[in-house]
Amino acid sequence: MVKRANSTFIAIGVGQGDAFFFQRGDLTALIDGGRARDGFAERFRRVTKRNALDILVCTHNDADHALGVLGVLQSGFACKEVWLPGSWTDRLEDLLLNQSDFFRQLIDGVGKTDVGGEILPPFLETLGETLARNRRQELEEDEEDT
Secondary structure: OOHHHHHHHHEEEOOEEEEEEEEEOOOOEEEEOOOOOOOOOHHHHHHHHHOOEEEOOOOOOOHHHHHHHHHHHOOEEEEEEEEOOOHHHHHHHHHHHOOOHHHHHHHHHHHOOEEOEOOOOOHHHHHHHHHHHHHHHHHHHHHHHH
């Protein structure tokens, strides 16, 4: 833990992956949550003595960063804002128009989401790779069309 005037930074031990808590003044943020979906929210509460966050950030789709974030959402932890990876922008309309369904789908099975006609694998470890591969194919097709 690092403390400076009105700031705190804590690297939360998650076994595999990353989870960082940052506080500056009244603003709080959790960046990633490690691989452990079950139990991470309780670990976070123990380490930080907090029951709510201003910002919950998932930097990318790899399981060792995203599963703990899903666990926090699933636990009902209060978050004012949730920042998701840019590769999820195809779901932005769903997030804006129907937040409860979006988060339920996110929590219950991101791996079952249909992206570009391909059913994604049920594991977040491969979700990022699959989305990246789909994006590369789209870019290659666009280059061929021009």
